[in-house]
Amino acid sequence: MSADIWDPEVYERYAAERGRPFHELIARVGARSPEYVVDLGCGTGELTATLRDRWPGARVHGVDSSPAMIAKAPPGPTFEVADVRDWRPPRPADVIVSNALLQWIPEHPDLLRRWRNHLTEGGWLAFQVPGNFNAPSHAVVRELCRTTWREELGDVPRGVPVGDPADYVDLLSGIGFTVDAWETTYVHVLPGEDPVLGWIKGTALRPMLDRLPPERHADFLADCARVLREAYPPRPYGTPFPFRRIFVAAHL
Template identity: 65%
Template sequence: MSRDMWDPATYDRYADERSRPFFELLARVRADSPDYVVDAGCGTGELTIELARRWPEAEVDGFDSSPNMIARARALGDATPRFTVADVTTWHPDRPVDVLVSNAVLQWVPEHRDLVERWVEALSPGGWLAFQVPGNYHAPSHAVIRELCASKTWADRLGDYDRGDPVGTAVDYADLLSGCRVDAWETTYVHILQGETPVLDWVSGTALRPILDRLRPDEARRFSAELAELLAAAYPAREYGTPFPFRRIFVVAQK
């Protein structure tokens, strides 16, 4: 893409909800004293710092393809992790990795199954790979986005946009990593979102980014306004907030 589509402020709007799966994933990684830990697709870096706190004696690297995200990570002022701009599809470590974590990144990589196998090869003996991906591509939030893209108003600009279901099931990943000791599971969170357009705000930080990146600013505003109405109908607000079910798939594998 011609520009960095990721906006750290938008992404961080629901930082607590987005970070919870990271900690639940990390809790199943039993590495005692790793020397080298990598956060692949580290985003704004706050969770990379948690890796450094978990293993203070380790060298910790975080990388992301977004210069905006890495700039935000470096601005945290924590000297422990090293943050670099790198593409997850082409990154190669210069030495074996003891713990490799990837939090909500691989859904953006169509060939990520091949990538996962390469990452296992990059692990040290007994090393750990841990990743989680959203598994909500059949949810109303994604269905209405696809419907709006294919509508008469937007089909000429966005009619070709359909990512389908870019991730596998927990069993798919257990099969893929059958040469490792695998712990794979899924969880559906029910996030209680607040605000006037809470589900739109959520998807604006993730699923909607590639779409908005293809539109002029005035078009993006019109698309978002139309989508807000559809999402409000799909996810009715209650007195206590807007319930937003969100399925995620977790995989922890030890080489």
């Protein structure tokens, strides 16, 4: 995943909807007075800053691979541009949070095992990942890549990059965690024209847009808009968009 493909303005278009899972994840973290809290894959840092409200005595630090995202980060926490796969803390963390990041890292089960070694005794690991990779929003785009756009995008990976809640319970319990894992399907009602396209343009479509030359973006997005409109027809009140997410809050 290229570090510079992220457009903060596109990604933040649905900031409220994207922020809700983060807050619901953090609500299940039982750390009382952590000293060092790290948000891995922090994006623009607005959600990272809320961790200081939850734990005002903690040093809160955010890490993201995108300079454009970090450039938007608010004051308060400290931030750095780095690949989370290479991250090593200066001291063990009391809480490690990762929000909607691990789906981009195929080897993330190994990464989770490594992060366990970066926690204090009694430390918490909490993460959330999308679980909608078989939903129409992804399936119809994969079909476009396989057919109409096969010459340019036919080799884009089409697997499911995350596990189910039970997979993470099994993984993390095996390395000493007590695990709380669950899933939630939100039904977002999105306003405007082609809102599902607007949603995935900042996330799921980024690898395709990064692959295509700029002069081909408009044609690809037009094809995506057409099939997504069929999969998610608008209603008078907006466009309902079911979105499954998987959550894990685990402690040592």
